Amino acid sequence: MLFRLLVLALTAILADTAAAAAPTVKLDAATLTGNSAGSVHQYLGIPFAQPPVGDLRFRRPQSIQAYNQSFSATHYGQACPQQQLTVPILQGIPQEIASGVLNTLFAAVFPDGEDCLTINVIKPATATSTSKLPVLVWIFGGGFELGSTAMYDGTAIVKKSMAMGSPVIFVSMNYRLSAFGFLASKEVKEAGVGNLGLHDQREALRWVQKYIPAFGGDRTKVTIWGESAGAISVSLHMLANGGNTEGLFRAAVMQSGAPIPVGDIEMGQTYYDAIVDDTGCSSANDTLQCLRTVPFDKLKAAVDDTPNIFSFESLHLAWVPRADGVFLTDHPQRLVQKGQIARVPFITGNCDDEGTLFSFSTVNVTKENQLVNYMLNTFLPGTSQPQILGLLDEYTENILEGSPFHTGILNALTPQFKRIAALFSDGVFQAPRRFFLNFTSGKQDIWVFLSKRFKALPLVGSLHGSDLLNSFFLGQELQDYIIRFTVTLDPNSKGLFSFKWPKYTTQDPKQLIFLDGLIPQVVGEDTYRKEAMEYLMQLTLDVSV
Numbered sequence: 001m002l003f004r005l006l007v008l009a010l011t012a013i014l015a016d017t018a019a020a021a022a023p024t025v026k027l028d029a030a031t032l033t034g035n036s037a038g039s040v041h042q043y044l045g046i047p048f049a050q051p052p053v054g055d056l057r058f059r060r061p062q063s064i065q066a067y068n069q070s071f072s073a074t075h076y077g078q079a080c081p082q083q084q085l086t087v088p089i090l091q092g093i094p095q096e097i098a099s100g101v102l103n104t105l106f107a108a109v110f111p112d113g114e115d116c117l118t119i120n121v122i123k124p125a126t127a128t129s130t131s132k133l134p135v136l137v138w139i140f141g142g143g144f145e146l147g148s149t150a151m152y153d154g155t156a157i158v159k160k161s162m163a164m165g166s167p168v169i170f171v172s173m174n175y176r177l178s179a180f181g182f183l184a185s186k187e188v189k190e191a192g193v194g195n196l197g198l199h200d201q202r203e204a205l206r207w208v209q210k211y212i213p214a215f216g217g218d219r220t221k222v223t224i225w226g227e228s229a230g231a232i233s234v235s236l237h238m239l240a241n242g243g244n245t246e247g248l249f250r251a252a253v254m255q256s257g258a259p260i261p262v263g264d265i266e267m268g269q270t271y272y273d274a275i276v277d278d279t280g281c282s283s284a285n286d287t288l289q290c291l292r293t294v295p296f297d298k299l300k301a302a303v304d305d306t307p308n309i310f311s312f313e314s315l316h317l318a319w320v321p322r323a324d325g326v327f328l329t330d331h332p333q334r335l336v337q338k339g340q341i342a343r344v345p346f347i348t349g350n351c352d353d354e355g356t357l358f359s360f361s362t363v364n365v366t367k368e369n370q371l372v373n374y375m376l377n378t379f380l381p382g383t384s385q386p387q388i389l390g391l392l393d394e395y396t397e398n399i400l401e402g403s404p405f406h407t408g409i410l411n412a413l414t415p416q417f418k419r420i421a422a423l424f425s426d427g428v429f430q431a432p433r434r435f436f437l438n439f440t441s442g443k444q445d446i447w448v449f450l451s452k453r454f455k456a457l458p459l460v461g462s463l464h465g466s467d468l469l470n471s472f473f474l475g476q477e478l479q480d481y482i483i484r485f486t487v488t489l490d491p492n493s494k495g496l497f498s499f500k501w502p503k504y505t506t507q508d509p510k511q512l513i514f515l516d517g518l519i520p521q522v523v524g525e526d527t528y529r530k531e532a533m534e535y536l537m538q539l540t541l542d543v544s545v
């Protein structure tokens with residue numbers, strides 16, 4: 001007994017010593033000091049590109065030649081500038097006040113600024129430069145307007161992977177957002193500085209190739225994983241460079257994101273011109289160069305005046321990846337049709353009610369004719385009235401068919417709420433995934449899921465982002481699948497009695513469905529709303545919104 005106590009005490013002391021000795025890693029001539037968090041080490045806030053400030057604002061990321069100064073990597077870097085949000089409805093509280101409180105709180109918790117291009121590495125403490133562990137790279141979501149790596153701590157994921165006996169290294173990067181990352185206009189196109197946020201992510205992936213071995217990672221075993229805008233980003237990395245991965249990744253995971261229907265980068269001209277006006281750059285010969293010289297606060301205020309994801313424009317985003325001739329040589333859907341797709345195995349899936357969260361901004365659209373106008377002028381500009389009427393034949397006013405799906409007469413906040421939520425869900429998330437699957441099936445290994453958890457939540461149902469609990473924050477089934485997939489390129493375990501997630505093909509469109517209740521997983525068919533989604537995708541192909 002005494003002996004055992006002694007051993008316990010000694011172990012505790014040794015563990016304490018290990019925790020006290022801060023871990024280090026050598027990159028080029030620099031020594032980085034990280035954090036010890038029990039069985040894992042964290043290296044946070046490592047710059048992966050030159051700060052995109054001064055004349056480097058609105059330019060592609062410039063790589064760091066070599067680290068020549070030691071530094072402490074114990075804290076997350078600041079977030080990239082976040083777009084100010086407007087809160088759609090809060091009964092009894094004036095909207096400006098609610099929005100002000102929200103944005104102030106947010107900024108206090110996650111400070112932001114232009115010098116934001118940092119990357120984080122979280123690894124098993126025991127991993128050394130000869131361990132060659134698979135690498136899971138996380139790209140966060142937030143509508144290309146919001147978010148930072150500080151909101152997504154991968155420590156528990158690394159610990160889980162170790163407990164499963166299949167350790168991985170977790171990496172996450174910040175990337176430029178909103179107008180800072182996705183400025184769009186003919187000027188931007190001519191200068192070749194579109195889709196900078198995607199270039200930032202790609203630069204971070206190149207950084208992983210160069211430096212991950214020093215942390216114990218295998219540069220040939222990188223999986224890129226994202227949710228929402230992060231998942232859309234992952235899908236666009238699969239389309240970039242004619243589908244050539246440049247060896248940057250060997251597998252992909254997309255939660256609520258696929259190649260979205262977006263048009264040419266000049267579609268952002270109105271918003272660009274508004275910023276140029278607001279910042280006093282309209283008389284400049286070179287408006288883009290002028291924007292580089294505008295003080296940050298002034299530019300940020302102008303950007304905040306453009307629509308955000310909770311504005312009336314909703315998911316028809318002002319700042320979003322678009323065809324720029326460089327990163328995206330054509331509209332994403334056309335690249336998909338041409339088959340210019342990285343042929344790597346992937347997991348993709350949706351929440352059942354992707355659109356509900358974004359349908360509160362349009363609750364004043366309560367009548368059929370208002371919805372027709374909204375679709376024609378805001379959500380799907382460039383379409384014709386007959387096309388929209390055809391679409392609304394597929395997505396009817398019948399509240400039994402709207403989203404939250406399968407909730408009967410419940411949740412009809414307005415006569416059009418469930419219908420708009422269904423249109424948003426399929427238009428931006430579900431139909432683009434189905435479309436992508438049609439052109440990848442049979443060419444690579446694919447696993448598809450649908451999350452129907454949280455169905456009972458009023459108004460929102462299985463809302464966008466709810467699957468993050470399963471995969472990221474609570475470490476449920478989807479997290480296990482993703483860890484195994486990162487290590488073996490198959491989400492399934494070899495266990496004889498474990499649940500099997502079958503592969504997807506268009507001939508046999510199997511889908512894993514996550515449910516509330518006693519039976520948490522079942523296998524179903526990914527064929528619901530087939531005609532409606534095909535109509536939607538044809539429409540967006542025809543008009544290139």
Ligand SMILES: *[C@@H]1O[C@H](CO)[C@@H](O)[C@H](O)[C@H]1NC(C)=O
Pocket residue numbers: 064065066067068069
């Ligand atoms: C160290 O690196 C920085 C950033 O890459 C560079 O600007 C600087 O010239 C380097 N200094 C030396 C002494 O190499």
Ligand SMILES: *[C@@H]1O[C@H](CO)[C@@H](O)[C@H](O)[C@H]1NC(C)=O
Pocket residue numbers: 285
């Ligand atoms: C702007 O362009 C015009 C015509 O090309 C030229 O005359 C003028 O000097 C330019 N102004 C500046 C500030 O460069």
Ligand SMILES: *[C@@H]1O[C@H](CO)[C@@H](O)[C@H](O)[C@H]1NC(C)=O
Pocket residue numbers: 312364365366370
């Ligand atoms: C709803 O509100 C938006 C933004 O406040 C406004 O632009 C739009 O015209 C309104 N639509 C209807 C149908 O009332």
Ligand SMILES: *[C@@H]1O[C@H](CO)[C@@H](O)[C@H](O)[C@H]1NC(C)=O
Pocket residue numbers: 435438439534
């Ligand atoms: C699926 O892809 C085939 C070509 O591989 C194409 O002919 C067909 O129209 C596509 N279907 C949909 C619904 O996109």
